[in-house]
Amino acid sequence: MSKLTLIAQQGYSEEILSAIQGFQGVEIRDLFQQTVSNEWVADYFNELKPLTSQTELAKIEDQLKQIDEAIRFIEHHGSSKEKGLHLKRRQATLQVLEGTFDETNFLAELTNIQNLEKDFFRIEAKRLALQEEENLLQKWQSLDFVPKNYSLRSIEIFLGSSDSEVWSQFECQVKTQQIYYEAIYSDDQRVHFVMLYLREKKEPVQELIQQFSIDRFHYDLPILPKEKLTEIQKALFELIDEQKLLVRLIGQKKIMIEKLELAEEVLLAKKNRWLIYHRFIKNERVFLLQGWVETETFEALKIFIGELVGQENFYLEFEAPTKTEISEEVPTKLKNNRFVRPFELLTEMYSLPKYHEVDPTPWFMPFYFVFFGMMVADAGYGALMLVATTIALRAVLPRGTERFMHFFQILAVPTILWGLIYNSFFGFSLSYQPLLSTSDDVISILILSIIFGVIQIFMGLGLAARENIKAKNYLGAISDGFAWQGIMVGAIIGGLGKMFMNSHSLFMLGGILAGFSALMIMITPMIQAKSKIQGLASGAYKLYGITGYIGDLVSYTRLMALGISGGSIAAAFNMLVSYMPPVARFSVGILLMVLLHGLNIFLSLLSAYVHGARLQYVEFFGKFYEGGGRAFRPLKTEEKYVNIKQEK
Template identity: 75%
Template structure:
């Protein structure tokens, strides 16, 4: 249970095997590819021996894959949104498979053919929709002119003219009065609260006056050049719209039939995403017309399995493989961190990742804080009913195949359901109800005992954190640092505990003096030790005195652990208050509205309790525990693998 030991892998083969090797590396999912063209001390040999080799351009291939991915996404969305609801289709159910299995089932020609077929249907559908929109606009326009019972061209003679126009309804009366004064014939074709459509008949000699009036009243001229009357044209348009509706129904049915290929398209998308990830690292290795050379990071214990796997893929005689220990420069600047823990501790790694991964040479804090987080979470939620509900929900959820992150999150809360149940039984709380026995600790009568227990847990965790600080300093051969940062502070804590027990509980003066003496001696070590580490004794003494002043922060750290008591009591009290509230309701309301109210209130309390326990439990680790020994700043191990958008890719054996 620590940071995995890593080795630097070197692989050399003929250029013709490069794609097979990359596919195998991706299927193995255990090798992070180094960038050989990145300027570093450990890559000097690249410039020396391969100065004429440039990183391979991959933009064209990447653009092609990206274009295909866009086509797939667009095609799926189009089929879902426009296909007939009568046609059935399913999305790809999350499953487990190896990359090789996926790529063997991938038929690029079939995929391109399906995409072309969907694009053709989309083109027909788009043309029908555009035509429908155009006809609807014409219909809306002609509906306001359908009362026109003559063709304007028939009334435009050498002595008379016909004018069709639209004016704002608010000025029609004034406009009409002006027309009356000039004895110009007018007829209203359509009117509403906003506009008036009209026809004017006038002598050509009056054209100037008409133009002036239309300009003055902002009249919009309407030109009607159709061969038939608006009513007849409208009938033809409506008939054509009905035909288009039928055509769209037919197209929707054809599009809906394409729902059956959504699963195949999503499988193809998973394969293309894997290919894209391979193309994204094409500028990290050396490849010319003869040679293929890559380097990467691999877990030392996985090398034999990787060697056998790649050898089986292309033949051991066709490649050269070796691993070597990382140099000090690589450890400090480049090597990635991969945590290695058992199945119980592994879900808690996400808390470490949220804070910061350890550096390669640093201790993994996950197995050290996991037992404390386990206890603290249960103590803060502390309801057997809530815990049982968590256990059932997460167990059911884990029976299905979930995305990796979701699966780890579910396992995390499945484990935390156990202490929640245990502490609920200790506090005798089941959805806020009493189970009918005397609790081991009562949240109403034993508040002080729970408070003391919370602080004891804090003392134990801080003590272990200081021990880890001493251990890390010893590993770094900083023995004085181990004393001043770890052992001396532990001595103060032990001395304070022994002195307190001797004075307050056992009434033993010798025990009290031993405790005080140990605490004073440890405090002196904190003050004096920096003097041996510094060239200037005065500066060292000042640093030591400042370090000793940090004892006030330890008091604050211990006070922080009282939240274990506060949150545990508050959550149970709120649940009991909800039960009491519903209990006061009349029987009819209690077993109708009361049930819904109980579900809503307890649902809210569960959410708030879990959120509080999750956040405050993490805070106790990050601030009070990690602050004693942990630095972090490691870089995550990122092996070449697929996106796992739809499929959980299993490591090939």
């Protein structure tokens, strides 16, 4: 990484920021953070405050919200006869993407959709209100007089509804009071009635109403309920016709979904630019920013910006980061070839390396490659993975999904190879003798698993020694790397001499080498420490860690266990279906095979993914890798719908 400094007239700031975002290779530094590298800001721009972008951000956020609401409204309320297509994911440069965006046309279309939305919900609210009134009046349509036309001094008219459970009791009480009543409508829950009584009986009637919790119905219209009901139904038909027309108009707007999503992508890009406005210097005359950029891409960036705004209109330089910046600020960006790059996701899940620390990805990739295949170990499953991922990669996928597909496409190869070694194809055995049989060569597979573990741990210790040598900690290289390698080599030589070659001299040589290496682990901390006793105690504690190495080697036996179990489960499924009658075998049996093998594929891939990662994180990384690096986060777009190609 190099530190980039760019100075230009403030009038070019928007073009330059857009160019940097399209280049996708510059992380903008915050010049207003209190760091040693930013002391010059206070010296030369002591009265300048960070730019605020809350107003513009609020405006963009509001537009993004309106786009989301408009798309959902069109999809949910537009005519189903109209087909709306979402923006098909594709690749484009930011310059081309923003060049196709017509803000005036976008705002006009968005306003049209919002007007349709207002009209739709206005009609919907009116329709619901009329339906509610219709439902109520349907219960009173048998009322054959208008209450307000029969207002007499001596008689009161009461319209009300009672709960069905208390109606009979209420009815008896009304009869005893010699009051005229008539039930207009009744159902399982309510009884609606009209009651006429002399004003002199108003008080006992009010007591009855309160006693039985009667609800009064106020009807003040000058026409009969059934006439009003006819008017409502006519108005409802008109509203429904109006709403149908509106639904067709909304459906016609489905062709705008792609344009709305394109506008959303552009606005998200603008939002990301506004989010870093507080990080650089800009006043009425000057625009100045700093950032981190890959050293090898600096010239390409300079040429690209120069083509957009003119080389004479900006000043650009880069410098190597200082020791302080390396320890506190410089981000980490992994750089590997196209076969190793998909495995970076495993490193990122654990922790990125610090700026000067070794990238473990190319070192663990071959092991993970072999281990994954050994744990799934079915040529049929591997072939299915290869076909599925290859087909998926023919389309333009989101960046994360694309990397995941590449990851499993590569892992399909060892899965096929180990399936051929074990002679397993969807749980069936092909017509040849396997190199390793999961039923007869279990011990051989177990030994092979441990050998792979020994090789990987040995490499991890070598990397630990290398990192110490790079840091000029030579004694640490001995105690953390070479000495442990010596113990492992000594144990291997001694074991071979004792158990396989019956050679006492080899056994003694291995013992001497292991003993000398153990002594170095004990002595080295004594040389490094001021207190020899503390150093000896530290060395003894380190040597006690040999028990952990035994546990590490045992962990590699999962390579054997998972490989055998997955194949055995697949074979058991096949046997289960083979016991079925021929008719069932070629009907239900086929469906059963698809479901059972689908489940086994999922579990096998999940187990291999998780346990393969665990072997790297615990058994391998624990020997040499610390991590704790900060990810390189260049100014980019969201890529919600469009994969932005790097501007060149």
